[in-house]
Amino acid sequence: MTTLTIRNLEPEIKTKLRMSAASNGRSMEEEMRVILRNVLAPKPISTGLGSRIHARFAVLGGVNLDIPARSDVPRTASFDEGAAA
Numbered sequence: 001m002t003t004l005t006i007r008n009l010e011p012e013i014k015t016k017l018r019m020s021a022a023s024n025g026r027s028m029e030e031e032m033r034v035i036l037r038n039v040l041a042p043k044p045i046s047t048g049l050g051s052r053i054h055a056r057f058a059v060l061g062g063v064n065l066d067i068p069a070r071s072d073v074p075r076t077a078s079f080d081e082g083a084a085a
Contacts, residue, residue, distance in 0.1 A: 021031035045052070 017028055021028045
């Protein structure tokens, strides 16, 4: 493990660190380790798989598809055992 000394820390920052450590039930050293881990940890990917796939292939251009107008009236589903499919 490495030791890190921080000099010239403003008293207000030290007070906030002490208060945060106390409220989390940690020492000031452990609180500082947690803060540094959280700040320096790799950020998770914030977009979903579909968005990432779209972004990767968007530069190739898209396809314009004509969506036909709906002409049938929607029907309700029939769950009768003897109903024909």
